[in-house]
Amino acid sequence: MTLAQFIDVLRHRWLSIAAVLVLATGIAAAVSAVQPPQYRATSEVFVSVAGGASVADLSQGNTFSAARVKSYEALAVTPQVLGQAAKQLGLPPGSGLGRVVTATSKRDTVLISISATDSSPTQAAAIANAVTDQLVKVVDRVERSASAASDLVHLSVFQRATAPSAPFAPRLAVNLAIGILAGLALGVSQAVLREVLDTRLRSFEALRRLTDASVLGEFAVDETIAKQPLVSVDNRYSTRAEAFRQLRTHLTYTNLDGDAQSIVITSATPGEGKSSTAVNLALMLAQNGSKVILVDADLRRPTTGTYLGIESRVGLSTVLTRQVDLDDAIQEVGSDNPLHVLAAGRVPPNPSELLSSSRMVALIRDLESRYEYVIVDAPPMLPVTDPAVLGAVCSGVLLVVSVNGQTKRADFTAAERTVQQVGARLLGLVVNRLPVQRRAKTYYNYEPSAPLSESPRRASRARLSSKDPL
Known part of the structure; x- marks a missing residue:
């Protein structure tokens, strides 16, 4: 990573x-x-040696005492010393002083620090002092019986423990x-x-790491799409409408030859918004003055007729089976710049065979000769082979991908790979259901705030003249 x-x-x-x-x-x-609060009290023991007549004696004595310090440090926490300390304090045998008493010494010093921990500050100080007293007695007794040099090493209490005022834990x-x-x-x-x-696409950045394909359109999450999937004519300056205009503009740059374009709009899996994208894109292209036809090639679950409120029982399937002529099956939506629509028709038992037939190829070529844009709403890429077949016939494929966690990364990769394997041209991606924060940085709902035919200064003068009594 x-x-x-x-x-x-x-x-x-x-x-x-x-x-x-x-x-x-x-x-x-x-x-x-x-x-519970714990208090720690510490006492210190000083290890000294008898003075010598010469510098050599003093040096040997210091070396001897330093070597003894580690031994005395270990001796302080032995059962013998701790047992005597418990007896001094009036505690029962096996009271567990070994868990609360520690003995340490600093390097190159002859000081031994004995610390005791207890929930009572006075008891902590009493334990530390009792262990110190018993250590001095035990060392004195051991040294006297073990060596003729009984007066060479001597332990003395340098600092007695006092009850701490604040807990250390x-x-x-x-x-x-x-x-x-x-x-x-x-x-x-x-x-x-x-x-x-995580195997699902949940961000725009995660999508960009999977592919190098161009992103032609970006659409934010919009809860109103389920009730109103089409871009409202009354709100032409909305963020969603502006996003479709951007998609329309970017799409013009994919037409390298300048000829008519037949574009298959599909997705990797169902429910990613490919049908609403196809319908809205076709409407935007038609509003821009282009001659556009929308073909509903999803012969399994057609939705174009529902979106546009037109008759869907006559359409692509009936034309391919020669039940209806093409001109009779094409419907118009809108008045000024109408969008021509070829609905799906009746759901056939063999949709894959119809879409892969030579009759379908001839139909696409006929529509390309009549229109500037042929927008084909195809089924999802992975469940069926229909969009792959159509992609090889048409000018290119526009792949709609949702990044709200609905689509798996492997599914998107498989769909993109399928487009490449059939020799189709991937025009680009339409990224759907982006977080609102990302889209908020891109568009600003740039709506006009005054009539375009009248300047603010002229409107202000008109208001003042209307108030003039003369």
């Missing part, structure tokens, strides 16, 4: 990362709240810092793992 891909993952999955971060921080705060700031770091690590890890394991 590249740095750019990693940043895309963070941007698109920031909600889950934030949720894990908040959860980990909350757990850290809860643990700190329920954990729980440390809220430290626990929160650990919780935040752990939450960030877990949140980013789960986001990256979900991205790696």
Whole structure:
């Protein structure tokens, strides 16, 4: 995963990362709240040697004491010392002082620090002092019986432990810092793992990593499409209408020869918006003054007749089976710049055979000779072979892909590969159901705020003259 891909993952999955971060921080705060306070008291023991008559004696004595420090450090936490300390404090045998007492020493020093932890500050200080007292006694007894140099090494209490005023645990700031770091690590890890394991298209960036095909149109998520799939004539300056104008403009740059274009509009799987895209694109091309015909070649689930409110029982299937002449089957939608429509006709039992027949090829060529644009609404690419056959016959294929998680990445890749395998030309992609935030950065609902035939200054003068009593 590249740095750019990693940043895309963070941007698109920031909600889950934030949720894990908040959860980990909350757990850290809860643990700190329920954990009882612990106090730590520390006493220090100084290891000294008897003075010598010469520098060599002093050096040997210092070396000897430094070597003994580690031994005394280990001796402080032995059962013998801890048992005597428990007896001094009046605690029962096996009270577990070994879990609360530690002995440490700094390098190149002869100081031994003995620390004790307890929920009571006074008890912590008492334990540390008791262990210190018993260590001094045990070392004195052991050294006297083990060596003739009984007065060479001596332990003395350098600093006795006092009751601490503040607990050392729980440390809220430290626990929160650990919780935040752990939450960030877990949140980013789960986001990256979900991205790696996720097989669906959920962003524009994920689509761009799969293909090098040109994106001719981008359409945001719009909840009103289900009730009103066609672009409203009354709202010609809407974001959706402007997006279709952009698609119309980009489509003109794919016509390298300048001849009539027959364009198959399809998708990898059902439900990605290919039929509504075909109908709206055909309407936009017709409103621009082009001579356009829309052919509903989805002979399994035709929807053009429903969208446009026209008769759909007479159309492509009846023309291909020679039941109706082509001119009689073509219908007009609109008045000023009408869109010609060839509906699907009755659903035949053999749609693949009809669409792959020589009669269909001849029909496409006939329509190309009559119209500037032949928009063919084809079935989805993966379930059937119809769009692949039509793509090889027509000028090119316009592939509609939804990036709201409905389409799998493998399905889109398979559809694109199918277009290449049949020798069809992929004109580009229409990206559907983009997040609203992305589209908001592109269009601004640039609607006119004043009559185009009248300037603001002239309108202002007209209003002032109308108020003049003279």
